[in-house]
Amino acid sequence: MARRFDFKYYCSEGFHSIFTHGFMSFAAVCMIVACLLIMGSFSLVAVNLDHMLGDLEAENEFLAYVDESYTEEQAQALQSQIEAVPNVSQVTFVTRAEAMDDFRAGREDNELLESLPDSVLRDRFRIHVVDIEQLQATSEAVEEITGIAYVNAAYDIAQGFVMVRNIATGVAVVLVGILAVVSLFIIANTIKLATFYRREEIAIMKMCGATNAFIRWPFVVEGMILGLTGALVAFFVQWGVYELVAKAVIQSNGLSLLTILPFGSLALQFLLVFIVAGLLIGVVGSVLAIRKFLQV
Amino acid sequence: MIRFIDVYKEYDNGTKALKGINLRIDDGEFVFLVGPSGSGKSTIIKLITGEIALTQGKLMVNGYSMSNISPRQVPLMRRTLGIIFQDFRLIDKKTVYENLSFAMRAIGASPRDVKRRIPYVLQLVGLEKKADRYPGQLSGGEQQRVAIARALVNNPNMIIADEPTGNLDPSRSLEIMMLLERINDLGTTVLVVTHEKNLVNRFTKRVVAIQDGRIINDETGGYYNGAKI
Numbered sequence: 231m232a233r234r235f236d237f238k239y240y241c242s243e244g245f246h247s248i249f250t251h252g253f254m255s256f257a258a259v260c261m262i263v264a265c266l267l268i269m270g271s272f273s274l275v276a277v278n279l280d281h282m283l284g285d286l287e288a289e290n291e292f293l294a295y296v297d298e299s300y301t302e303e304q305a306q307a308l309q310s311q312i313e314a315v316p317n318v319s320q321v322t323f324v325t326r327a328e329a330m331d332d333f334r335a336g337r338e339d340n341e342l343l344e345s346l347p348d349s350v351l352r353d354r355f356r357i358h359v360v361d362i363e364q365l366q367a368t369s370e371a372v373e374e375i376t377g378i379a380y381v382n383a384a385y386d387i388a389q390g391f392v393m394v395r396n397i398a399t400g401v402a403v404v405l406v407g408i409l410a411v412v413s414l415f416i417i418a419n420t421i422k423l424a425t426f427y428r429r430e431e432i433a434i435m436k437m438c439g440a441t442n443a444f445i446r447w448p449f450v451v452e453g454m455i456l457g458l459t460g461a462l463v464a465f466f467v468q469w470g471v472y473e474l475v476a477k478a479v480i481q482s483n484g485l486s487l488l489t490i491l492p493f494g495s496l497a498l499q500f501l502l503v504f505i506v507a508g509l510l511i512g513v514v515g516s517v518l519a520i521r522k523f524l525q526v
Numbered sequence: 527m528i529r530f531i532d533v534y535k536e537y538d539n540g541t542k543a544l545k546g547i548n549l550r551i552d553d554g555e556f557v558f559l560v561g562p563s564g565s566g567k568s569t570i571i572k573l574i575t576g577e578i579a580l581t582q583g584k585l586m587v588n589g590y591s592m593s594n595i596s597p598r599q600v601p602l603m604r605r606t607l608g609i610i611f612q613d614f615r616l617i618d619k620k621t622v623y624e625n626l627s628f629a630m631r632a633i634g635a636s637p638r639d640v641k642r643r644i645p646y647v648l649q650l651v652g653l654e655k656k657a658d659r660y661p662g663q664l665s666g667g668e669q670q671r672v673a674i675a676r677a678l679v680n681n682p683n684m685i686i687a688d689e690p691t692g693n694l695d696p697s698r699s700l701e702i703m704m705l706l707e708r709i710n711d712l713g714t715t716v717l718v719v720t721h722e723k724n725l726v727n728r729f730t731k732r733v734v735a736i737q738d739g740r741i742i743n744d745e746t747g748g749y750y751n752g753a754k755i
């Protein structure tokens with residue numbers, strides 16, 4: 231009469247229970263899928279916005295354009311003056327030829343750009359700042375320097391992106407919190423229903439001298455299976471939806487100002503996060519659900 | 527062994543169900559616990575099984591002190607008891623065999639132990655040919671014999687039965703009592719609650735009579751006279 235950890239028993243009981251309460255299990259999985267999908271979608275939007283910000287290199291840097299009458303040597307001589315401005319961390323000189331190459335890169339298929347001469351662009355400095363909050367003040371100080379025509383074409387865009395990203399992150403955090411609680415509640419109710427249907431069996435087990443842990447494990451396994459199933463379904467649905475949306479976005483924006491990350495580069499992290507979140511919801515939900523039933 | 531020492535039980539609603547019970551049941555005994563409805567018989571059983579807690583006094587069950595038993599020890603205490611109810615409490619979706627293996631798995635018995643033990647108890651209660659039936663395909667008497675087999679399957683040293691024949695006709699009831707007597711002969715202590723005096727009087731056993739929460743009579747080889755009580 232060994233009192234051991236009967237893994238096989240817990241799993242078969244857990245599986246069995248899922249199919250006995252098919253509809254509730256289905257509902258619970260759907261809730262987890264919905265929760266993870268919303269969480270995932272917001273995260274994907276945030277990740278992409280973040281990536282675009284990095285892409286524009288606009289988050290903590292700005293450009294200072296040199297007066298057109300300056301030669302390349304004269305222009306380069308301004309570097310030390312810019313470096314002396316407070317809050318400037320790094321200054322890179324970019325010639326108009328280099329700037330044009332940069333601009334064309336990634337837009338090879340756009341014929342409009344082919345015919346543009348380098349001279350439509352100015353020599354410029356790419357200036358990194360230490361503190362993005364003071365970006366405006368710093369850029370104004372740089373603009374004061376004689377020889378700098380104007381600064382910072384991407385400033386507003388950067389601000390816009392930062393704001394959108396912050397909002398997306400904030401909304402995502404709040405929504406994920408709410409949804410996690412909701413799906414926890416649903417899982418707990420599913421398991422509670424399962425325990426309710428099985429309260430007779432539980433009473434008999436207790437009467438025979440089963441420990442609480444022994445009674446609890448099949449339900450925990452059930453919660454884990456529900457959570458895991460939800461996580462996998464959510465992962466593949468997320469993948470499909472993402473590919474569709476990415477395709478639509480790319481098609482609808484000819485100049486490809488927006489760059490979309492390929493799902494493959496995020497898949498592993500998403501899968502892991504989904505699985506961990508799904509398991510957590512499942513286990514916590516089931517433990518909450520059966521606490522009450524074990525008090526006899 | 528069971529020992530009640532001056533036990534009182536008052537339910538949450540103020541009902542005083544037991545008013546100073548002193549009772550000792552030694553290993554190997556066969557005891558009838560009799561009394562009118564509401565006298566406190568089931569309360570005594572529930573105190574023994576740990577389903578409810580006592581209000582005052584001391585109760586020892588097979589070496590466990592029920593007044594300060596820890597929740598972790600309750601399952602271990604219950605493994606020393608085989609409990610039988612009036613309504614059988616079998617799982618309808620499980621066969622006879624599965625009902626018994628369920629009870630064994632519940633305390634962590636290995637599949638090998640299960641395979642070895644179940645045929646023996648089924649034969650003891652005379653149901654070896656009905657192992658694959660579902661409870662719904664059995665008569666009431668047969669269902670109660672399954673419940674008795676389940677109570678025995680984990681080899682307890684004591685059987686506790688609360689009105690085991692309450693749902694059965696007289697001849698089935700007699701069969702069940704004779705089966706419990708046989709189990710007692712094999713060495714298991716038996717405590718049976720009943721208020722069927724005809725049945726009690728067919729045997730010559732110790733009879734503990736309770737009324738209004740107090741023991742009013744305790745005679746070995748006793749006779750239960752419902753009218754007297």
Ligand SMILES: Nc1ncnc2c1ncn2[C@@H]1O[C@H](COP(=O)(O)OP(=O)(O)OP(=O)(O)O)[C@@H](O)[C@H]1O
Nearest residue numbers: 537538539541543562563564565566567568569570
């Ligand atoms: N859970 C409870 N809460 C409050 N009072 C209760 C509870 N259970 C039993 N009682 C009361 O305690 C007293 C004893 O009840 P108990 O069930 O022990 O009687 P009994 O002898 O088993 O009766 P019966 O022969 O009808 O089964 C009764 O007055 C009953 O109403």
Ligand SMILES: [Mg+2]
Nearest residue numbers: 567568569688
């Ligand atoms: Mg009763």
